[in-house]
Amino acid sequence: MANPYFCDSQIIMFEFLKTLLIILWVYYALRLVMRWIFPKVLPWLMQQLVKKAIRQEQFTQPNGQRSAQNQKSTKPKSKKVVGEYIDFEEIED
Secondary structure (H helix, E strand, O other): OOOOOOOHHHHHHHHHHHHHHHHHHHHHHHHHHHHHHHHHHHHHHHHHHHHHHHHHHHOEOOOOOEOOOOOOOOOOOOOOOOOOOOOOOOOOO
């Protein structure tokens, strides 16, 4: 049942403005939250990166080689013989 006080175009315009206001509200709310959270999260993130770099540096020896416990084994992979190479020649008629 249609609303007797508003026509369809007014209802559509009202819904559009309502949606626009919700989008603007969310945008400004996110800006406000980021102003509070970002200054607290950034130093924590930098500390985590520094700790990770220090841990990686501890695993390297002074000459730049990685320690034996952290080094991956580099066994050569065996080359399996798949088959024999056959050279085909063209046959002229």
